[in-house]
Amino acid sequence: MPPIVALRGVTKTYSNGTLALAGLDLEVRPGEFLSLLGPSGCGKSTALRLIAGLAEPSGGTIAWSGAAAGPPARHDIGFVFQEPTLMPWATVAGNVALPLRLRGTAASEAAPRIAAALERVGLAPFRNAYPRELSGGMKMRVSIARALVTDARLLLMDEPFAALDEITRFKLNDDLIALSGALAKTVVFVTHSVFESVYLSRRIVVMTPRPGRVFTELAIDAPYPRGESFRTSAEYAGYCRIASQALTRAMAAAA
Amino acid sequence: MSIPDSASTRERWLQAGLPIVTLALGIWLWHEVVLLYAIPPYVLPGPGVVASTLVSDWGLLSDSLLATLVTTLEGLLLAVAGGIGLAVLFNVSRLIEYSFYPYAVILQVTPVVAIAPLLLIWLPQQAAVLACAWIVAFFPVLANTTLGLNSVDHNLADLYRLYGASRSQMLFRLKLPAALPYILGGVRIAGGLSLIGAVVAEIAAGSAGAGSGLAYRIAESGYRLNIPRMFAALILLSITGIVIFFALSGLSHLLLRRWHESAVRRES
Numbered sequence: 001m002p003p004i005v006a007l008r009g010v011t012k013t014y015s016n017g018t019l020a021l022a023g024l025d026l027e028v029r030p031g032e033f034l035s036l037l038g039p040s041g042c043g044k045s046t047a048l049r050l051i052a053g054l055a056e057p058s059g060g061t062i063a064w065s066g067a068a069a070g071p072p073a074r075h076d077i078g079f080v081f082q083e084p085t086l087m088p089w090a091t092v093a094g095n096v097a098l099p100l101r102l103r104g105t106a107a108s109e110a111a112p113r114i115a116a117a118l119e120r121v122g123l124a125p126f127r128n129a130y131p132r133e134l135s136g137g138m139k140m141r142v143s144i145a146r147a148l149v150t151d152a153r154l155l156l157m158d159e160p161f162a163a164l165d166e167i168t169r170f171k172l173n174d175d176l177i178a179l180s181g182a183l184a185k186t187v188v189f190v191t192h193s194v195f196e197s198v199y200l201s202r203r204i205v206v207m208t209p210r211p212g213r214v215f216t217e218l219a220i221d222a223p224y225p226r227g228e229s230f231r232t233s234a235e236y237a238g239y240c241r242i243a244s245q246a247l248t249r250a251m252a253a254a255a
Numbered sequence: 256m257s258i259p260d261s262a263s264t265r266e267r268w269l270q271a272g273l274p275i276v277t278l279a280l281g282i283w284l285w286h287e288v289v290l291l292y293a294i295p296p297y298v299l300p301g302p303g304v305v306a307s308t309l310v311s312d313w314g315l316l317s318d319s320l321l322a323t324l325v326t327t328l329e330g331l332l333l334a335v336a337g338g339i340g341l342a343v344l345f346n347v348s349r350l351i352e353y354s355f356y357p358y359a360v361i362l363q364v365t366p367v368v369a370i371a372p373l374l375l376i377w378l379p380q381q382a383a384v385l386a387c388a389w390i391v392a393f394f395p396v397l398a399n400t401t402l403g404l405n406s407v408d409h410n411l412a413d414l415y416r417l418y419g420a421s422r423s424q425m426l427f428r429l430k431l432p433a434a435l436p437y438i439l440g441g442v443r444i445a446g447g448l449s450l451i452g453a454v455v456a457e458i459a460a461g462s463a464g465a466g467s468g469l470a471y472r473i474a475e476s477g478y479r480l481n482i483p484r485m486f487a488a489l490i491l492l493s494i495t496g497i498v499i500f501f502a503l504s505g506l507s508h509l510l511l512r513r514w515h516e517s518a519v520r521r522e523s
Contacts, residue, residue, distance in 0.1 A: 049413075052417055053417070054413050054416065054417060077417065079413075079414065079417050081410045081413075081414070083410060085408065085410040085411050085414060087411065087429075087432065087433075088514045088515065089432045089433075089435070089513075089514045089515075090432075090514075098414075098418065099418045101428070102415065102418045102419060102420045102424055102428075103418065103419070130513055130514045131514070132514060132516070150418075
């Protein structure tokens, strides 16, 4: 199958002269769970923003495949930021409804989809709560529900669980695996956590910092669904060791 | 852990009750001092005289109160509309902002007392008074709204762009709601300033011999050495200011209580 999106020789220089990406080659294949793993400053968030169309590359191409073979309609991407990024003045349901409202979806059509998205992340009873009433993990669930509500084929996640405590993060990791499996989503997940990337991904792309480019690539062949038994297995520990060594070499290569 | 209920109830009673106690004490002291030193009413009228003047002159004073109140509220409404409208224009077009923002500042920093006589020559009296109230009141709304519109969470703005929000959706669904706490802060300041602007203009107009607001009554009573009426008008003016402040605070609380940190009562 052709990749959903392919980045070839993509560079990004910011107006202050920072070279964030220098010749990034990356393919996102349909249905895969891909992690971009790297230290801070390796341009992994920049890559995600370029794919989302929130920034323009300074050089190189970003090629989309599929029906139109052009950039997808913008709402065909779900984006989850590092912070929950919720509107504090809107209820949980109002926040999840945002992508549909901006598209002008009729309320009668939107309502069941909002309910379904909230059901998926286990927040149905909180639909009328305001964000300030929720815990950090619950806010992140709302953010995920909002990314799911348009049924986008590509889900981009920028270190979504980095600010959460470990117990909450494990729970959300499990839920995310279940979700992406059930909904057959393609996910690009940015993280600086070796353990998280191994646990979640089918494929890990390790990046070097300053300027960012691909250092190496690892396949994690453990079958889904993964759970507590995988997290405590020798196989998992082995993958973590490999990924960790790759990350160390990536940082050494850049220094 | 929350404090025991009885303690927080006592705290609230003290907070509401103590100002009333100090007020009563102050009035009693005022009464005693006037009595003790036999101060004539044209220098300092006792509280009793002021109260009876308030009742006997109520016809005249209530008309003046209404006039001042109407000017203040009109000035405030125009300031809110103008301040928010101008801030939105500035936010939409950088060119408009660069062209006009300095003049908005000049209008603000020039003391309104100094402009009032000129406005009274140019404009009909009522319009001049209103213009003064507006000039002082609109700038805090403009400045706060501008700050609020520029304080939108960048990620949230990105999200709106990602989902293809139009400019008007950005404004009405994102920027204005995000700016609401700032706007309400500006409006609360503007409420008090609008009253000040109206009073300044009325006093300036009063010395020109026309007018009917409370501040005009104060100036007029001064010329006639009718000090009890002066006090009565002053008290009404002060109450007006307090009522406006609490009304706007209440409005702000009502609009923000569900979601904004400022309006949330935290349990310690």
